[in-house]
Amino acid sequence: MNQPPRPSVPPLPPLPNNPAGRPASSIxxxxxxxxxxxxxxxxxxxxxxxxxxxPTPNLPTSxxxxxxxxxxxxxxxxxxxxxxxxxxxxxxxxxxxxxxxxxxxxxxxxxxxxxxxxxxxxxxxxxxxxxxxxxxxxxxxxxxxxxxxxxxxxxxxxxxxxxxxxxxxxxxxxxxLKILTLEQLRLPDILRTVSDSHKGLILVTGPTGSGKSTTMAAMVDYINKEHAKHIISIEDPIEFVHQSRRSLIRQREVGMHTLEFDNALKASLREDPDIILIGEMRDRSTVNTALKAAQTGHLVMGTLHTNSAIKTLERILTLYTAEEQPAMRTAIAESLVAIVAQGLCRTTDGKRAGFHDILINTETVKDYIRQGKYDEIAELMEDGEYDGMITANQSLFNLYQEGRITEEVALEMAPVRNEMAMRLRGRT
Known part of the structure; x- marks a missing residue:
């Protein structure tokens, strides 16, 4: 559709505090x-x-x-x-x-x-x-x-x-514009192992502003450098922009490169992908297609707005009726690779650090998912350090022990405050 032409805008002269005459950034x-x-x-x-x-000295007024x-x-x-x-x-x-x-x-x-x-x-x-x-x-x-x-x-x-x-x-x-690496973000080593998976479902979860997209981008960047894969992303909108390296990466934005999210996700299964990146697992249809892709030999990575690994499982299952849930628990148990729930907290040096609630789908976890035994899964996470699992409280306490956060921040961000208080009392 033709659009009326815009009126031309004369170029701007360099301003006093821009002696080099840096050209305006193109958008x-x-x-x-x-x-x-x-x-x-x-x-x-x-x-x-x-x-x-x-306070800092005021800049000169132009x-x-x-x-x-x-x-x-x-x-x-x-x-x-x-x-x-x-x-x-x-x-x-x-x-x-x-x-x-x-x-x-x-x-x-x-x-x-x-x-x-x-x-x-x-x-x-x-x-x-x-x-x-x-x-x-x-x-x-x-x-x-x-x-x-x-x-x-x-x-x-x-x-x-x-x-x-x-x-x-x-x-x-x-x-x-620069995508930080897993090492630069000081993310747990298990995320590198998780990113090496050939198939299954990886979920990165957390509230808005918790760094989910940054973590996901670092994982994709690691895959891009280390593996020769075909990666398709479907985002609304595209956030981090990746350049193909060892992997071939195609990024699609809803409304610009595809009209419908669901259509693009279903079509991606016919586009010879190894990895499908979903901006957000937003509804039942998305979850169904993601599970289907994970079960047919693809690695699917997606995000959810949930605060813990256990709540992520519960959130997915609430999309289904009571009669459908047993079958869905089996599908999730067979497809899941890991759930990485993330939050951000203030550090003592004035920056922010991530803390994590990580569930790795071991054989025991699979059995507990099928049976809906979420309390037992939480106990496994407490003792699953060997498998790379950790709870948010453990992660926060580790940051406290390293001197990166204060006791007050650890208590404020802890999902289970009483348990964190006991940890801190034991420390002192």
Whole structure:
């Protein structure tokens, strides 16, 4: 479908704190819309400082730019690229923007307000025009929701635009272009062994913002370097971008490279894959197809929003009726390789560390899954260090013993606080 041409925007001159005249980062449109076009974002000119961090000297204020360069922003408001670059440079994970609200960023789990005036309609719309085409903006106005992803030269961003009581808002998740390795993330060694599996189902679970995608990307990157496989991913939207190495990797985004998630997943079985990466195990149909693929000789990797390995099993089974559950328990027992439940906690050096609840599907675990004996599985995890299993409480306690987290953090994040308190008392 033809789209009306955009008015041309004159190029921007270098700003005072950009003597090299770095060109504006180009944004590659990779949203859900099949028809896309792009508009260059203005160059970054600084970083707003979060309030809770130690004060640093203020950056020099640039003179007001011409109105055409501000893209309609109100005076004193930054460009969207400035905000995104600031979040990326300071290690923040998300940017929250909304009409009538002060811009905020998420710093290791906490929301940090920035030193800007509340966002007005004019500024918010200018930010939308930096990253969305006019067609995408109109689609958001019709549907009141928009999901997509864009790429700058320094990071990718996952975009969600929404309507709220105060007006339009958006949340931007910052995704580094560089994929960290299993070693750099200090993930358990068992994940390397799990990634070497030739078939079966691997689930990486955890709440939103727990690093599931980062862990999954590190596992896929390991496979890509070590094994000659064909990997197909189906994501909504694509987050980490992989380049084929020993493996051939094909990444598909729902709405851009396929119209329907379920259709793409079913079609992937006919595309000669060795590994199928599913962005999220979202419903019964997805679980059915994933189990079928795992049972027919493929390795399937997917995510779920659950807090522990045991709750992951229970969550999957709630998708089925009581009459169907015995057959599904058998299917899961035969297909499952591992469940890796993950959380993030603050460390003593001001960063974040992952803690894990890992279930490895040994022969004994298979029997317990078939019988629905989840309490016995939990006991096996407590004593399954030899097989690579660990509970979240054990993982947190290990971080405490290493001096990486405080006693308060260990208690706060522990799924079983009484048991953690007993561990800590035994330690002291």
């Amino acid at each position: 590659r449109q990779e949203s859900m819309a099949p028809e896309t076009q792009f508009m260059p974002a203005p160059p970054s000119i600084g970083q707003p400082q979060p309030q809770h961090r130690p 003179p007001p730019a011409p109105s055409h360069a501000n893209l309609g922003r109100s005076p004193g408001q930054p460009s969207l690229e400035e905000l995104i670059r600031s979040a990326f440079d300071q290690g923040f994970s998300d940017v929250h923007l909304g009409i009538g609200e002060v811009p905020r960023m998420r710093d290791r789990g906490e929301m940090v307000p920035l030193r800007y005036e509340p966002t007005d309609q004019q500024t918010f719309m200018s930010w939308l025009r930096e990253i969305l085409t006019e067609d995408e903006i109109q689609r958001f106005k019709r549907e009141l929701e928009f999901d997509g992803a864009k790429q700058y030269d320094f990071a990718r961003i996952r975009i969600n635009v929404l309507e709220s009581l105060l007006g339009s808002a958006m949340v931007l998740r910052i995704i580094p």
